[in-house]
Amino acid sequence: MKHVAGKSGAPWWAHLMMYAGGLTMVIAGGTAGVAQFASSAAENAVPTENILGDAQAEVEEIKGPLNILVLGVDKQGDSTRSDTMILVHINEDLTETTMVSLPRDLWVEIPDCGPGYSNNPCENKINHSASISGDWEVTRPNVVQTIYDLTGVQFHMGATVDFEGFLGLVDMVGEIELCPWHEIQSIHGEKRVFPEGCAMYDKDESLDLIRQRYGWDWDSDWEEGRGGDYGRQAMQQQAIKALLKAFKQEGYLTDPGKLTEILEGFGDSLTIDKPEEWTITDLAVNLRDIDPESITSVQVPSTADQTFLGGEAVSIVMTHEGAEQEAADALWAALQDDTLDQWMTQYPEWVKTPGKTPTADASATVD
Template sequence: MAKPGGAPWWAHVMLYAGGLTMVAAGGTAAVAQYGVYTTNNTLEQEEILGDFQAEMDVENIEGPLNILVLGVDKQGGATRSDTMILVHINKDLSEAAMVSLPRDLYVDIPDCGPGYSNNPCTTKLNHAASISDDWEVTRANVVETIHDLTDLDFHIGATADFNGFVDMVELVGEIEICSWKTFQSHHTERVFEEGCHYYDQEAALDLVRQRYQFYDQIDYDKGLYGDYARQAFQQQAIKSLLTEARAQGFLKDPRKITDLLEGFGDKVTLQLPPGMEVIDLVASLKDLDPEAITSIRTPAHSEENEVGAVEVIGEGEEQADADALWQAMEDDTMDEWIAENQEWIKETG
């Protein structure tokens, strides 16, 4: 099995898409050959989606594309997934939306582990990734749980961890992340000030792991309480990485592209459709604009039930909004959904 790791892989791919396309098309033969070889062989590939991989024409790559990104964390001998992001890219591959699923989302899980005699149960989403120390078992359970929730199949799957995120920030130097209030880190003595600031790799990693200090009225007013705050910081970090890399010429300088590939190559795994090479996807995503990535919160609310504090997609309006969101990802009508559902669009300023 390939090693999991890294920040969401597609973010990295988009960073060097333009540059690799230029190299392959107009660079020297040696550099072009190296660029293509490195792209196709740096990122490990593994089975992620199982029966829930959508079909696509790999000879004529176009959107819409739905991508499932599982952020993973190794604890002892086990691998867990506590970040789950659905990425939708539109038909002409120029705009994207990220939907973060709350780790405490109250969902039906097909296999709830030995404690439930491996029967189904309804509990927090992150329980789906804790049923076994065997990552292949837990990964399949997480993917099936997300499919059952959304009824979506995914064209591409990926796993990634925080170490890849740290490496990426080191390459660009600093990234900008905004906070709507001042607070102290739960993990260190670092204080994050209100407003937009640039952070190095250590501070950025600390920031995107925060979720325990966000139960003040301002957090509830913005819909960014608890894990929603962590999701907001993670999504900002991804967009900021893309923007900074573009500004620093990573999309045009083959030497920087090589550094980028070597920095995260052993920290990301993915599953592409049969017959697709990484270079094919890289070239296809070259026009994706970081500023055109929309961050979306899953339509849900907090409540207490028999398993504790959870996020619930409520009956009525929330369920209708969620169902419409999954359908919009399927039908590539995200622009219409976003325009009609501004309450679920994340604003962190």
């Protein structure tokens, strides 16, 4: 087992795994062997694929800062499409995390706009980059290239997550806390009604709530920057934080057996793209100091707008020239340079308060 890169003071099981090879020769299958087995099981529990392509940064050791691209995918039959795109930044000390969700209606340049455009580039909503084919092997590189062209950010890791599989992990902790800002009437299935304020929700309820977009249409939603898809993004980020918090409280993030349980719980709902030198257990050790409650959410500088496609008016989200473009360009640079603290100080209107129900001061829109 290679030495754990990065931080010292690793938990007991990490030290045990570092010396597992030598100890098994002496103890012949004792606790070190169990730890080694847990490490191997964790490594084998997660499928890998080439997600990032040319957008992958060259790295060796696990050290900050790190940028991770997370694509939430929707699997229907043989078709897989990405409907959620999150840029995760971890600072140099590997202690602070920032999430930047790209609005699905963000107006961007797309390198391949599909058969309807003779596979030529075009300007369209960013989620169009994921709709050019039902074949994920075709759409995935198009989505990644679109994000890379927009941001210029190179990523150290990539991951695709089926949100249904992700929230299936709620079963492992029973329930998670979610806090809608006002009552939400579900448009799906059982037509649940979610009351304003914080409450505990099980797997099915959580999934239903974080899929809602059209309920975030109150005047206060638009005024406070959580209208439409921004409300959906904020609830998804709440779910991620709540699940991480629950796992940490129950010891899943410091026990190799429980870590493997989490990874196996994803099944084929999670795939990752990481440097070959990195192991899952090394990552768990090095990222152990991140506090889920302190994760900061950032909104891409942009506001609602309207344009025409095929002669029809469509609602979009656009980063406009001037102050918005300046803030957006500075955001992409801050992700690369690990200067997000300075960026947040300069552009507080695009920052959501960590540890509280997210709010923001920009507008968004829905289809």
